[in-house]
Amino acid sequence: MKLQLALDLVNIPEAIEVVKEVEEHIDIVEIGTPIIKIEGLKAVKEMKEAFPNLQVLADLKTMDAAAYEVQKAAEANADIVTILGVAEDESIKGAVEEAKKQGQEVLVDLIAVKDIETRAKELDGLGVDYICVHTGYDLQAIGKNSFEDLQTIKRVVKNAKTAVAGGIKLETLPEVIKAQPDLVIVGGGIAGQENKKAVAAKMQEMIQQG
Numbered sequence: 001m002k003l004q005l006a007l008d009l010v011n012i013p014e015a016i017e018v019v020k021e022v023e024e025h026i027d028i029v030e031i032g033t034p035i036i037k038i039e040g041l042k043a044v045k046e047m048k049e050a051f052p053n054l055q056v057l058a059d060l061k062t063m064d065a066a067a068y069e070v071q072k073a074a075e076a077n078a079d080i081v082t083i084l085g086v087a088e089d090e091s092i093k094g095a096v097e098e099a100k101k102q103g104q105e106v107l108v109d110l111i112a113v114k115d116i117e118t119r120a121k122e123l124d125g126l127g128v129d130y131i132c133v134h135t136g137y138d139l140q141a142i143g144k145n146s147f148e149d150l151q152t153i154k155r156v157v158k159n160a161k162t163a164v165a166g167g168i169k170l171e172t173l174p175e176v177i178k179a180q181p182d183l184v185i186v187g188g189g190i191a192g193q194e195n196k197k198a199v200a201a202k203m204q205e206m207i208q209q210g
């Protein structure tokens, strides 16, 4: 099980400062969609240059022109790129094919997918690397989480790695770990805390204990 830190509501220098604090306790650093929209893919490039030993995920949440966007993320040295599960199968296939060429991995974000079970099975057959259940900020605000959806994908996904994101905190991490995803994605649960290093260290310790 790996720990990914998601950075969304910061600029590039702030993102680099946060990662300096927690670097030794995380496996993957995510450049969140808002950063990419505001600062561009140079945020991915600068993060990879600053932390070559960490995997860097570009949270593009691609919906169309998938191969092109994957190629651009590869030019910025992203190790993993995201595409939306609601995208057309042709887009998913394009992303997977281009990522293979570029030596990257594709994470499919199931945000806003209504029938998680059916779509996860389909995506699993399309050769994606990760399938991720995700409760975005707007549904977190009305008290939703992805813990049940995680159990669903754990049941039906046979080839891809599984991932979970959306409002995970130290207090809710044990419930997530119980479901044994391959990747746990945490944003505010680390980045929004006073002592980020201590929280990241504790989370990584809990994850290692499984």
Ligand SMILES: O=C(CO)[C@H](O)[C@H](O)COP(=O)(O)O
Pocket: 006, 007, 008, 032, 033, 059, 134, 135, 136, 137, 165, 166, 167, 168, 185, 186, 187, 188, 189
């Ligand atoms: O992709 C995202 C929002 O769309 C976030 O990166 C993801 O939800 C993780 O952040 P948090 O733990 O703060 O919810």
